[in-house]
Amino acid sequence: MRLLHTMLRVGNLEESLKFYCDVLGMKLLRKKDYPGGEFTLAFIGYGDESENSVIELTYNWGVEKYDLGNAYGHIALGVDDIYSTCDEIKKLGGKVTREPGPMKHGSTVIAFVEDPDGYKVELIQIKNQNSAPQEESAEQLVSK
Numbered sequence: 001m002r003l004l005h006t007m008l009r010v011g012n013l014e015e016s017l018k019f020y021c022d023v024l025g026m027k028l029l030r031k032k033d034y035p036g037g038e039f040t041l042a043f044i045g046y047g048d049e050s051e052n053s054v055i056e057l058t059y060n061w062g063v064e065k066y067d068l069g070n071a072y073g074h075i076a077l078g079v080d081d082i083y084s085t086c087d088e089i090k091k092l093g094g095k096v097t098r099e100p101g102p103m104k105h106g107s108t109v110i111a112f113v114e115d116p117d118g119y120k121v122e123l124i125q126i127k128n129q130n131s132a133p134q135e136e137s138a139e140q141l142v143s144k
Contacts, residue, residue, distance in 0.1 A: 003053045005043065006075065008119055009066050013040055013059035015116040020044050020055065023094040024077070024113075024121070029054060038062070066117065074112070074120035082125040086111050100125070 010016040020026045021044060029049060031042040038061040045054030055075070079085045082100040090096055097120070098112035109125035 004049070005054045005056045007056040007058055008117070009058050009060065009063075010117050011059075011064040011066065012116060013042060013057060016057050016059075017042060017044070019094065019115045020057070023089055023092045026055070068118055072119070074122045076122040076124055078126040079123050080126055082109055082111055082123055085123060086113075089113055 008016075017028060021028055026044040026046055029043045029045055031040065033040045040059045040061070042057040042059070043049065043054050044057060045052050086096050086100050095114045096111060097114050098110070100109055100111040100123070102108065103110045111123045113121045113123065115121060
């Protein structure tokens with residue numbers, strides 16, 4: 001088994017595509033309208049779906065806003081240089097809601113940005129390009 005995608009419902013598909021593709025550098029992999037169901041699906045990511053997990057943006061026609069609730073956490077992206085990444089995101093009109101710095105009660109350098117619907121995206125500084133982000137242990141993350 002492998003993780004295929006995460007689905008987010010969005011109120012304005014074009015704004016969301018602009019954020020994820022133009023600001024965060026993802027690519028639109030495929031997009032399809034479903035007139036019978038009155039919705040559009042757009043799959044975005046950093047690589048082909050055959051080898052990478054992606055995000056499915058679901059736009060239900062006529063729905064402009066969702067209540068995000070309190071169960072959703074965030075999407076996490078590993079970045080090589082978190083400080084220049086946040087500067088570039090701001091320059092492109094993105095909203096940085098937590099500036100880069102060590103996480104509370106830990107040493108991992110993180111930042112948060114927000115997409116047009118209010119979904120949080122965590123940026124995590126990667127220690128080196130050939131490794132996964134060095135995240136804190138589960139106990140340390142609970143108190144974040």
